[in-house]
Amino acid sequence: MTSQEIRDSFLTFFKDKKHSIVPSSPMVLKNDPTLMFVNSGMAPFKEYFLGNSKPKNSRIADTQKCLRVSGKHNDLEEVGYDTYHHTFFEMLGNWSFGDYFKKDAIAWAWQLLTEVYGIDKSWLYVTVFEGDKGDKLSLDKEAYDFWKSHISEDRILMGNKKDNFWEMGDQGPCGPCSEIHVDIRSEDEKKKIDGKTLVNADHPQVVEIWNLVFMQYNRKADGSLEELPNKHIDTGMGFERLCMVLQGVQSNYDTDVFTPIIREIETISNAEYTKNQEVDVAIRVIADHVRAVSFSIADGQLPSNTGAGYVIRRILRRAIRYGFTFLDQKDPFIFKLVKTLANQMGKAFPELKKQQQLIENVIKEEEQSFLRTLDQGLVLLDKVITNTKGQTIDGKNAFELYDTYGFPLDLTQLIAKEKGYSIDEAGFKIEMSKQKDRSRNASASETSDWVEISPYHEDEFIGYDHLSANIKITQYRKVTSKKEGSFYQLVFNKTPFYPEGGGQVGDKGYLEASNGDIIHIFDTKKENNVIIHFAKSLPKDIEATFTAVVDKDFRALSESNHTATHLLHQALRTILGTHVEQKGSLVKPEYLRFDFSHFSKLTNEQLQEVEDFVNARIRENLPLQELRNIPMQEAIDKGAIALFGEKYEDSVRAVKFGKSMELCGGTHVKQTADIWAFKILSESAIAAGIRRIEAITNVAVKDYYTDIDRTFESIQDILKNPKEPVQAIQNLQDENANLKKEIEGLLKEKAKSLKGELLNELEEVNGVKYLAKKVDLDA
Template sequence: MDSGSIRRKFLDFFASKGHTIVPSAPLVLKNDPTLLFTNSGMVQFKDFFLGNAISKSPRIADTQKCLRVSGKHNDLEEVGIDTYHHTMFEMLGNWSFGDYFKKEAIEWAWELLTVEYKLPKDRLYVSVFGGDKDDNLAFDQEAFDLWKSFVSEDRIIQGSKKDNFWEMADLGPCGPCSEIHVDLRSDAERKAVPGRELVNNDHPQVIEIWNLVFMEFERYWNPQKGGSGEMLKFDLDYKGADKKAAREKLRSNLTLLKPLPNKNVDTGMGFERLCRAINLVSSNYDTDVFTPLIRFISEQSNIAYQDTTYLTNPRQGSSEKTDIAMRVIADHIRAVSFAIADGQLPSNTGAGYVIRRILRRAVRYGYSFLNFKEPFLYSLLPVLSNQLKDVFTELEAQKDYVSKVIFEEENAFLRTLDKGLKRIESLEGELANKTLTGEQAFELYDTFGFPLDLTSLIARERGFSVDEDGFKVEMAKQKSRSKADAAKETGDWVLVGDDQKPEFIGYDHLESEVNVVKYRKMKQKNKELFQLVFDRTPFYAESGGQEGDTGYIESANEKIFITDTKKENELIVHFADKLPVNMEATFHAVVDRHKRQLSMDNHSATHLLHAALRQVLGKHVEQKGSLVNDKILRFDFSHFTAMTPEEIRKVEDIVNRKVREDIVLDERRNVPIEQAKTLGAMALFGEKYGDFVRVITFDPKFSVELCGGTHVSSTGQIGLFKIVSESSVAAGVRRIEAITAEEAERFVRESVDILDQVKSLLKNPKDLIATTKNLLDEKHALEKKLEVYQQEQANQLKDKLALKAVKQNGYHLILEKVSVPTADVLKNIAYGLRNQFDDLLLVLAADVDGKPQVAVMIGEKLAQTNTYHAGNLVKELAKEIDGGGGGQPFFATAGGKNLSGLDAVTEKARKLIMK
């Protein structure tokens, strides 16, 4: 059965059981500070489990794109090496929100696997929760008895809390789970060792395929034991090797469990593993999820791949290393492509850095083992998009854009990859205890763009290790903010009233009566911060690029300033300068009206800008990011070349024309998503839209977008639109920064003022441009004359220094203090003397236009003896001028701060040379 049929059968089966089939959420998460990526099927339903939202359907099923490469769920090191770990994978799942429970979940899972998919029953094992004394949790007898209806007791395994009790986090919904495992070994192997002995023991052929979670408890802090302070202290201070076990024991001691009001079912089945089990092959990579990609890689590299189509007929390919390389590339291209399609570009920070790491890991495997010396990954896009065009349409729709982004990233990394690998080779001979130091690993990261995990991977292949702790120390030095991040502590929410989802009324009201629902304290950089959640709020929470509102709340007795408003899943969180004295009071909330108006000006102008860009540059332009506040608007969009001045002017003119037309806003709320699409509304890839959306229109023939932000009632309120910069953000992504209203007026006024001042300085010429050009021409002519004069001086100085050369110990020594106008003159003198003396040892302590510099040059003949190393010498001498430097073995320079130390440089040089 092919993978497409397997996926369809799963969704059709649960549709027949009354489930609503929903689309996958994007890989890249919005409004969830706890995760970088969607790492499991339940993530998009988290608010249903937390009680922050209610599902419109009590039964749901889907296939969810997931990414696991960092944090708790980090599978990166196993990817390509073993047969069943992946970075991006699909999670098939069915969900019940207070509807059915264990009986139906178990019955349907068994029916689907054994009747619909016809998996051999004698290859299946199940596990149930065996209980836990620390949490006073009983053995899951109910699940055990239900499974006995389908399998014999010797195929039911009682699992530990680690394997069979699922928890979302330290706190929150949790419950026992039942896993279904499949034994894919040969008949002889299964006869020799029973499969139950290999369940949950990391056997590559005895693997979990489905986990049925029965969410029936909520974990909360024990009020008798305090809040989260002890756990935070433990996380920061505990250094023991058994930290994981000790932490779990502490958590059990600090928390309690209580039954949830509604029992839920949350299941997750690894699609790639399921395809492998149904087709009885020994590796996920031998299913048609991956074989088209691997076949393409094999053909392009002209290297065979192992063929393990059936367990009974394994046949080796060219080598284990080339097989691993093909698996890594086939896996990684999926993760990188879908992340980019969902809006996450490779970058140097956060989620973007994770994607860059994955991409560079794939590039390195192709370069080292498959001889791909030019960009190659991008060429896999047509194969991948064609495979999944009926399931995840976002990749097919953007394949050209994604391909270009990957090409640019590959191209950039390949330029430094070869140099980085050669640097590693040069370091191998210097390693102490076969360990690459933290400083050396950081050099590879900082200079050659090697992520630490890539350096560690190469090190393992070459038989040495990396001081990862030392690397982290070097990173901490570079990123001083890491201390502030480490010091950030977030307390627990404290309920005041009924826990409820806040109602946003800020589209229609900028003032309202509100009540505090819950609050918490935070600490960052030793400063205490406070967060409030209200039952209703006029404050817009940061979302869709628009920054959050500010303002204040007040009662009869106190006034509290709101400094920011953000979204946290479905919560609207208000940052306050202090906590209310009376939490139960009713407050009057007031949004900063002026700031909101300016933000609306910029947000509406962003919509007009987007439409104008598509009109001028083409329909390939898609939003890739935005920032909107009361000062500026920033818009990132897909485009592969810098805009010309004429294109910028055209876009600016179109937007200002729409502003002058004073187009009235057409705002439609709660529009069914399909109806919104028929209106021509632009849906952004990477955004998760509900069944009902908000449509913002400024002229149905010009700008129609899905948007949750705040907008002007008519475009005339924007006043004036001015683009202030256009630049590159990443491969295939450009950025425009623009201003409107007051900021645009200020910009024009200041520009005119500057122009008037320039005219005044130049005596108000009739032709300002011609006058300025003449001045520049005069400047260039004078600079050339100065260059000639300085070169004549340098030649004279060089000749004087040559006369001072002293022959000793088989070389000519020149050790002098000099004054020169520029560093280039100093360098030219050094090379000129090297051409005169092949046995030269030159040390110049130079006053370069009032700044101290040191230059060390070694002649070609003397350099071959390795008696002196210019780089090492200059580092020592630089200490005398409070500086540093380096260079090549035969030529090195250093700069410093202490001009009076030049005499000490010559004295120290003489002592070092005469040793």
């Protein structure tokens, strides 16, 4: 079976079991402070497990794009050294939210593997949770008994908490799990060593392919467990490993998921896979990492120096240096692999095809930049070696190369070894530990459990229509941060406060009690589909009814800039072409920032045309037209633009101003005249093929032109208020240039005259002519 057939068979099987087949969510997470990337199939459904939302169908199946760079077996620096761990991978999964539980999950997994995929039953082992005294949990006998009806008991193995109890994090839903392992060794090898002894022993041919998680507990902040009111199923099957088993090969990298990329790497580098261990590792690293970086860019996350962007940059730079060091690739080449990847996976993930040119350009620019950095680092390393006494390079110097130039320790070691030097690894690790401690201390925070006040959990957003409302606080928790101190997060039964999202910052405002007490709300965010309000203190009577009031001026200016981003998007697509796509935005009361795809700098004429276009739409006073809670496809059919990298629900909101129509959950002006005016402040590049415009609207434009008027008046005063100040300034510049020429001429004449005078004053002593004199001359 091809990888595409394997993927399709999985989805078809669960579709026949009454599951809704949903597309993969974007790999980059935006409303979860605990994760940067989707690192498991369940991450996009976290809100359902937490009980914050309900899916339309209690049964779901999908193939989810995932990225892991840390955790069990997934340290970034280890990927490539074995044949079955990856940064980017697909997770095939089926989910039950309060529907079926262990019996059906186990039966269907067994049916799919043995009957549909035809895996030999004698190759399979399963594990069940043996219990844990610390958590006062006993053996998962229910799962054990269900497995007994499918597989002999000698193939049902006990697993400890580390391997067979799955947790979302330090807090939240969790439960025992059953892993399914497959032994693909030869018959001779199986006779020599019993496969059960190799389960969870990191053997490359005895690997876990499917994990069935039985969500039945909630982990509280104090570490204790409580039963969940509804039991859920969360399963994840590694797609690449499944392909390895079904295609009869011994490595994930030998499947048709990877072989087209590996063949292309061989062609570009003239290297040969499976002939040299160092070359093999390099090829696996590059084949893996180009997938991670490409999918990230396609989902809207560009390489950068912070947050998720920094993770992507690290992954790409690791691939670059392996090509540089082991494949002798001193020029950009990884970008050339994107076409092969898009051809291989574009059917399952069409965003790769659509974003191919952007992905290639971004990767190529990153390669060029890092290769220049490597050259600079090599020069610095040469200086370090020159200044090193003895044959051991100081760990601090090695860490400086890592921290400043992105030189990983192994690359520094390799180059140093070639020159007869070693590295003080202990010193390097000490410096690395210090940096991690600094980072950890700067961002450390402690979050308490939610304290439930009221049973009303609707958490309804009413801010499109209201800026104030009578509300009840349903729950709160305290957060203590070293950076920000202590504050509280509050959840209301309904709220007029818009939570940060879609580029727009969260609302501010206050709560007012009946006795006049005020609690200021300094920010509003959304976490796992719950709107959270930030306050420095709690009200005295937390169970009272409050009037929640949004800062209307703050909101109005944010709305002005948000609507302007929609009009700006329309202007760019109209003037530059429909290849323009939004790649990011920031909407604050003070200004707006809009990132978009375009491959050249905008001319002054184009910028003026864009600005004029937006201001024309403002003058037309176009009314806001909303389509709320309509099916996504219907909105698209009506002409709404959906943004890549955004996760949309089945029902969406579309915002329309004239011919501008976008899927958007943000707040907007009621008519475009409320924006007053639009002014572009700057246009620049932020990455290959990505441009950024910063602009202002409303009172900020008024203040901008007021400042210009004042500056102009000052110029007029200095110039004695001429009628044509520009001409007057030009006249001054011309006059200044003429005077400079005259002065230069006079100085030259003076120099000639002085030369003659000085020659006449020469004195002679013992046949040597000399002159000692102080000369006052500027040339």
